[in-house]
Amino acid sequence: MRRYLGIEPAPPPGLSLDSGTPRDFGDIHSTGAVMPGTALPSTDAMFNLAMSEKARPLLDQVVAFIAKHVEPITDEFFRLGRNRADHWGWAPGQLELLDDAKASAKEQGLWNFFLPDAGTGEGLSNLDYAYIAAELGKNPLASECLNCSAPDTGNMEVLERVGTPQQKERWLKPLLNGEIRSAYAMTEPDVASSDAKNIRAEALLDGEEWVINGEKYYISGAGDPRCKIMITMVQTSPDGPPHRRQSQILVPTDTEGVEIVGPMHVFGHDDAPHGHMHLRLTNVRVPKDNVLLGIGRGFEISQVRLGPGRIHHCMRSIGAAERALDLMVERGLSREAFGKPIAHLGKNMEVISRARIDIEAMRMMVLKGAKAMDELGNAEARVWVSAVKAMVPERVCTIIDQAMQIHGATGISQWTPLAGMYTAQRTLRLADGPDEVHHYVVGRAELANHTTSESDRVGDGRIFSGA
Numbered sequence: 001m002r003r004y005l006g007i008e009p010a011p012p013p014g015l016s017l018d019s020g021t022p023r024d025f026g027d028i029h030s031t032g033a034v035m036p037g038t039a040l041p042s043t044d045a046m047f048n049l050a051m052s053e054k055a056r057p058l059l060d061q062v063v064a065f066i067a068k069h070v071e072p073i074t075d076e077f078f079r080l081g082r083n084r085a086d087h088w089g090w091a092p093g094q095l096e097l098l099d100d101a102k103a104s105a106k107e108q109g110l111w112n113f114f115l116p117d118a119g120t121g122e123g124l125s126n127l128d129y130a131y132i133a134a135e136l137g138k139n140p141l142a143s144e145c146l147n148c149s150a151p152d153t154g155n156m157e158v159l160e161r162v163g164t165p166q167q168k169e170r171w172l173k174p175l176l177n178g179e180i181r182s183a184y185a186m187t188e189p190d191v192a193s194s195d196a197k198n199i200r201a202e203a204l205l206d207g208e209e210w211v212i213n214g215e216k217y218y219i220s221g222a223g224d225p226r227c228k229i230m231i232t233m234v235q236t237s238p239d240g241p242p243h244r245r246q247s248q249i250l251v252p253t254d255t256e257g258v259e260i261v262g263p264m265h266v267f268g269h270d271d272a273p274h275g276h277m278h279l280r281l282t283n284v285r286v287p288k289d290n291v292l293l294g295i296g297r298g299f300e301i302s303q304v305r306l307g308p309g310r311i312h313h314c315m316r317s318i319g320a321a322e323r324a325l326d327l328m329v330e331r332g333l334s335r336e337a338f339g340k341p342i343a344h345l346g347k348n349m350e351v352i353s354r355a356r357i358d359i360e361a362m363r364m365m366v367l368k369g370a371k372a373m374d375e376l377g378n379a380e381a382r383v384w385v386s387a388v389k390a391m392v393p394e395r396v397c398t399i400i401d402q403a404m405q406i407h408g409a410t411g412i413s414q415w416t417p418l419a420g421m422y423t424a425q426r427t428l429r430l431a432d433g434p435d436e437v438h439h440y441v442v443g444r445a446e447l448a449n450h451t452t453s454e455s456d457r458v459g460d461g462r463i464f465s466g467a
């Protein structure tokens with residue numbers, strides 16, 4: 001038997017006996033400064049996640065609007081679309097339903113909430129918008145009815161922030177009015193597009209025009225006949241420094257040489273008429289002035305895109321998770337097996353509990369990410385944005401998956417919205433940038449707090465997915 005000699009063993013080099021003491025985070029309750037010591041910078045103000053007094057009535061109005069104007073048209077909208085003659089068009093009556101709802105929303109001032117601090121005077125803070133977006137996420141038509149749907153929101157944000165007065169007049173105005181729709185074209189079939197430095201569709205200047213050649217795929221919304229403009233990521237300076245090689249250029253969809261090769265499928269569906277299209281650009285000519293911000297500044301624009309537009313999906317995903325949990329509980333309480341309601345069988349109570357806990361954790365994370373953008377600015381908040389995107393779609397997928405399971409076969413059928421909701425969330429784990437890229441950003445920022453190695457300290461601005 002060993003005897004205790006009263007000698008404390010020394011820890012190996014690098015470990016401290018003082019393991020219970022947290023690192024110095026500064027006096028977090030007395031300073032408004034950014035608190036050091038974590039990959040996710042924080043300020044005092046970021047602990048206040050309440051909706052503003054100004055926005056609170058708007059949230060109530062949005063909830064009432066969805067109940068009165070959107071829920072009643074939703075089934076009818078999709079029913080009409082089911083047997084339409086033109087697969088890549090809208091059935092008679094569909095757009096009328098949508099346009100009526102849009103007109104009512106506009107009339108009530110429930111419109112373009114997504115543009116914080118816009119010169120147009122529209123838009124809420126990111127934090128206030130996060131509360132509203134969670135409501136929009138509960139219904140598949142709600143975002144469009146309030147002119148807050150992807151990919152237009154990201155495109156409008158870019159145009160509003162970096163567009164010239166002419167570009168704004170020509171494209172931003174009709175987008176803000178909900179008259180046209182748009183697409184964002186970055187991803188290419190032949191290169192790993194999660195690293196935008198790989199983008200190789202080329203744009204060459206020929207006098208006063210760009211001549212663009214290349215191939216893009218999974219371009220969401222490009223199947224919709226209302227889609228009139230694409231923000232297109234192209235290579236303009238192949239020999240320049242890696243982060244100055246790309247530009248973003250406005251390409252009207254009716255330009256000669258823009259060809260839709262066909263729809264890409266998502267879990268076997270083509271999502272017509274919205275679509276995620278495979279495009280070929282052959283000698284597409286657009287005016288020199290269609291470049292956004294300037295030649296070689298494509299990455300800078302993506303930093304703008306790294307802002308609010310980048311977590312809109314996650315804000316809406318909270319609403320989708322809430323809906324899945326509601327359905328899970330309703331089904332679990334209303335159907336019996338082995339003498340008990342399904343909710344009371346096996347581990348189902350824990351499944352329900354975990355779903356609620358995860359939703360509240362995600363909600364806090366999304367609100368904090370939104371507040372970080374309001375408080376720190378988009379650039380400083382970028383690691384928060386990545387953290388939110390790394391967390392939310394994955395966990396929402398799990399909640400929807402469990403809701404399907406509790407429904408039995410009906411869960412994956414056309415009798416519930418769950419299968420569609422699942423694929424939409426699963427898709428986000430790629431379409432909104434692969435999970436791994438977001439974890440890479442957060443992980444690297446965390447390492448940067450512990451190392452002097454240059455490679456670990458480089459900002460994450462060098463890696464992004466333009467989705």
Ligand SMILES: Cc1cc2nc3c(=O)[nH]c(=O)nc-3n(C[C@H](O)[C@H](O)[C@H](O)COP(=O)(O)OP(=O)(O)OC[C@H]3O[C@@H](n4cnc5c(N)ncnc54)[C@H](O)[C@@H]3O)c2cc1C
Pocket residue numbers: 151183184185186187188191192193194195217218219220221266276427430431432433434436437440465466467
């Ligand atoms: C439904 C849908 C809609 C889309 N809509 C659009 C759109 O409108 N416009 C558009 O331009 N694109 C769109 N995309 C494309 C999407 O943005 C890309 O698929 C995404 O950026 C990844 O690019 P990639 O497919 O080339 O994957 P790749 O770059 O080839 O990456 C493949 C895999 O490599 C791994 N990986 C990559 N980087 C890292 C890393 N740093 N660390 C660890 N692993 C890593 C990940 O597992 C990743 O999934 C859409 C995609 C889908 C599915």
